[in-house]
Amino acid sequence: MPAVPDYSTAEEPQLVNWAKGGDLQAFEELVSRYRDRAYARAFSIMRNEDIAVDLSQNAWVKAWQRLAQFHGEASFPTWLNRIVTNLCLDELRRRKRARTDSIEEIEEATGAVENRMEIQEVDPMERLNREELRERIDAAMAKLSDNHRTVLVLYEYEQIEYKHIAEKMGTSIGTVMSRLFYARKKMAALLGETLKRDGLIE
């Protein structure tokens, strides 16, 4: 009788190979290791717990079905998070189709609001530790529009080039550059506001 593999101590490539061979327990171990990361990425884009849980679970199902396509060019969690991101983009597109563009969205595309903002010179690193800063950046990200937040996640977290972001978002490189610019400008303004509110800058 063959020995049962020790999944909990197995290396990631070994688990992936077992899972590719149909071993669902090996796949469960992968889920156990990376479920928080997958959920965190979905939440970063969708900003809703229930939707992030659903989409990250769907991503795991798709990952299982497409394991044969994973050849290890990127790490397994990186590959998985790309599936998560793609599902989030699909969901945002589906929602967008269901509504007409609001005035806010039109202003967002042209930077009508952000153009009126002064360039913020914020140096929060001098006043906050890394964890406090991440909390504040996360809170500021939550206040961005879907398009601005998504382009930041794709560029800053996924490290995808402009042209590939344009393909993923179904738009032009110019629009990606514009959204990224105004998203950063707005982030700087929001961080500046929070530091001012807490008396950390004048």
Place this chain on the structure above:
Amino acid sequence: MNRNEIELKVQALVDGELTGSEAEALRQRINDDAGLQQLHASLTQMRGLIADSELPRPLPESGDFYWNKIAETIEREESAGERAAPPAPASRWLLRWLTPLVGVSAVVLLLTLQQPTAPDLGIMLSGDHELELSSDEIDVMTYNTDDDSMSIVWLDYSMDIQKDYMELWLD
């Protein structure tokens, strides 16, 4: 290039998206423009801040509960996949449309050959000739009547043809 376009170029420079000569020309321009210098510094700082800022976020539900839904969905979709036919490759897709087309062509050929004025193609058909298809997926029935000089061919085919080949001949 208007001011907004230049600002977007500055951002592209910060993001490493500009080519060598283009980047060099823009650097020169930034050196001569205090506003662009400020923008460059601000964008560089903001990029550094956000890049590593994604918060680790634990699942809001238990790991077992989370996994169970994944496992159930995998099982359900695999069961459904086993019941459904496998996706048809291009050759099968072609056969799906080719098969009825060949069948109809055969009927037309038969009817043409049955015409009294049809040219002699050198094919001799007996009065009880039949059309036969070797595909199990296609049922063929023929009805010949010498009195009316007519053959009726009835083809009954499935849309999910699994055969990789089909032979058609006149007997």
